[in-house]
Amino acid sequence: MAAKPPGQLVIVSRDRPDLLAYVSRRFEGDPNVQVIVDRRQTDPGADEPHTPERRRSDWRTLEEDLRRNGVVIVPAQARPGAAARPQPAAAPAPPTQPVAAQPQPIVAPAAPVAPPVAPVQPVIVPVPPAQPVTAPAPTAQPVVESLPPLVYPRGAEPQEGEVRVSEEKRMSVDPVGVGTPDRAIRRIEDSQDLLGKLFEQYQAIKSTLVAVDEECQKLRQENATLRAENDALRADRAAIAESLTRISTEMARPINDLLRRILGAGNP
Structure with a gap:
């Protein structure tokens, strides 16, 4: 079949x-x-x-x-190029030409479409107005300022009794009266004592500096003297070396003459 x-x-x-x-x-x-x-x-x-x-x-x-x-x-x-089939001899009419059908394009399957979703209506919940929060008023606190420690230069430290008196003066300042003229007056009095000690220390340092400068000048002079002596010793050493060379040459001359005579007498 x-x-x-x-x-x-x-x-x-x-x-x-x-x-x-x-x-x-x-x-x-x-x-x-x-x-x-x-x-x-x-x-x-x-x-x-x-x-x-x-x-x-x-x-x-x-x-x-x-x-x-x-x-x-x-x-x-x-189909293009297909040969026409032969018709039987008894057929009275010639074979008719087939009518070409209109070509149909193939459309690719479309993606499935999701069903429409109804929009969600927003739910509005009434919110009560916020009540203002009143913070309690802060209570005034007394301002207490800590006094910085006194710094003394090296060599100008006060004695033990003076330190105790100065600390008592500083601690006797009323913390409530910070910034008052009394405190400024106390600071000025303390600074006057400190300035006197600083001036004395300055004079001592200045005297030490002058002494060190004089010692440096002496060392410079001694260095110059030593340099001159060193140069003189170098010149003497060069003169001694030259003298030794000349003396050795003079001493070797008669010995060389005697040696030549001996060698000449041995060879007729």
Whole structure:
């Protein structure tokens, strides 16, 4: 029993291999549909015999659909280049030309559309107005300022009794009366004693500096004297070396003459 020819031809453009794979999977197992690839030349009428104008117009439409969609569906009887089947001799009329069906593009399945969701109406809950929070008024605290320790220069530290008296004066200042003229007067009195000690220390440092400067001058003079003595010793050493060289030369001269005479007498 001969196989039943397909009723529809699905022609896929040769430039769309991805579309060919998709169409082949789509019609796989359907004996009524055959998927083929358009392998014709660029000009389909260049190497083909003369065909009626109607057939040429159909192929132009097929070319445009392939170029635009990449795939078309045509009846199997309208396959290009198919030879006409011979009719029996008893047939009085010649075989009629089949009318080419309008190619139909294959549309890829669209993604499922989710059903519309009704918008959620916002629920407005009335909020009572916020009550202002009143903070309690801060109570006034007495300002107590800590007095910094007294710093004395090196060598001007007061005696133990003086330190105790100065500390008692500083601690007797009323903390409530900070910044009053009494405190300024006490500070001035303390500073007068400190200034006197600083002046005495300055005089002592100045005297020490003068003594150190005088000692430095003495050391410079001694250094100059030692340099002069060193230069004189170097000159004496050079003179002694020259004298020794001259003396050794004078002493070696008669010995050399005697040696030459002895050597000359031994050789006739």
